[in-house]
Amino acid sequence: MDTLSPQHIQELIQAAVENASATLTAQFNVELDKLRTQNTEFRAQIAALQSAAASRKPRPVLPDPPLLTGPAEFDVWIPLLQGKLRVDGDAIGSDEAKFIYVYGRLDWKVQQIVRPQLSHTQFNEWDYTQVTSALSRIYNDPNKLVRASRKLRAMKMKDDDSIRTFLTNWEKYSWEAGTTVQPDILRIQDLRAAISNKLQGKVDDRELLPETYDDFVTLLLRLGEGYGNYMAGSHGNTSNKPGSTYTSTANTSTPMDISQVRIDSINVKPSDSKLKIASIWTPKGQMAVSSTHKERRERLEQGNCERCGGPGHMASTCSLLPYREYVKFEVDSETDDFSD
Incomplete structure (x- = not known):
């Protein structure tokens, strides 16, 4: 090889x-x-x-607004309808579908009112604003702004009025009168002049006042919760009157020791026909009395408020402040606050 x-x-x-x-x-x-x-x-x-996915019709997110039955509901109904069309417009469909949808959200009596006006409109345009515009001409109140302004100027809180109820009405008429766009300093001045003389006195005692409207409202709620029916409705008789569940011997215009405050000792039971809640009056408002862990646990087991022992509410909605031990309360101090 x-x-x-x-x-x-x-x-x-x-x-x-x-x-x-x-x-x-x-x-x-x-x-x-x-x-x-x-x-x-x-x-x-x-x-x-x-x-x-692009051709699939999206599902609506918001519920349908209620049927419009008359002018009384128009101011509430129109923003619900506009929000529905803005959020769920794609789910409703074409302009024709939106037109029919809006017309379908009218009570039959309202449809009879709008129908003659719509009969002169070219329906092939399918513009739902034809319906809302016609309703606005019929139901809009041109004197609403003037009437709200008069009500706002005439408002004056009484010493025994609930601060929360008063502020609820004040905010409502403020929005209707358009005063919410004013600078905070003007809004504070108007509100300060409308509160009760008693609450004005407590505001005047403050050395420093909030500069923003929201903070001023918070201050009024903190100072005013001892007045009116709000406290009484939540905890029965809690005012400093005969038969009250607390007695304060201290002058709240000056710093006071906690030892100067005396409270009545009572037993809180859900079966009490005339329930009274023991509390301590402080410059910050009414405060719950001291309780042990066992007492608070028993209150919870009975379905009562853990803080005060009263029925019908929980500690998160209790109008009494949580119990705290202090050496003294600084009434006029802006930094005075409850802390652990």
Whole structure:
């Protein structure tokens, strides 16, 4: 057998390498073509899913506004309707669908009022504002602003009025009269002149007053919760009168020691027909009396307020402040606050 020369061996190796490379390249191209085909199919599937999702009608988010039955509900009904169309307009559909939807949210008596005006309109325009505009012309009160301004100027809180009830009405007429856009200093002046003389006196005793309207309202709520029916409605008789559940011997116009305050000892039971809640009067308002962990747990088990023991509410909505022990109360200090 002839011996292969080195050159011949090198040629054989090169031929084998080229053959293997050609085979691997062919296999690679076959696999690459398969991956390209799969990629094209996946893209087509994604496009189909996106098209189906875009064509699918979204679900409504907000409930339908109630039927409009007359002018008394119009001011409340119109923002509900506008919010519904703004949020769920795509779910309702085309302009034609929106037009029919708005007309369908009218009581049949209101539909009879609007229908003659709409009969002169080209219905192929399908503009739902035709309905709302017609209702605005009928139901809008041009004297609403003037009437709200008069009511706001005439408001005057009495010493025995609830501060929360008064502020609720004050805010309502303020929005209707458009005074909420005024600077805070003017709003504070108007509100300060409208509160009761008793509450004005407590405000005047403050060395520093809030500069923002929201903070001033918070101050009034803190100073005024000892007055009116709010406290009485939540905890029975809690005013400083005969038969009250607390007695204070300290002068609240000056700093006082906690030892100067005396409270009546009572038992709070859900079965009491005439329930009285013991409390301590402080410059910050009325505070619950001290109680043990066992007492608070028993109150919770009986379904009563953990803080005061009264029925019908929980500690989170109790109008009595939580019990705290203090050396003295700084009445005139702006930094005076309850803390652990």
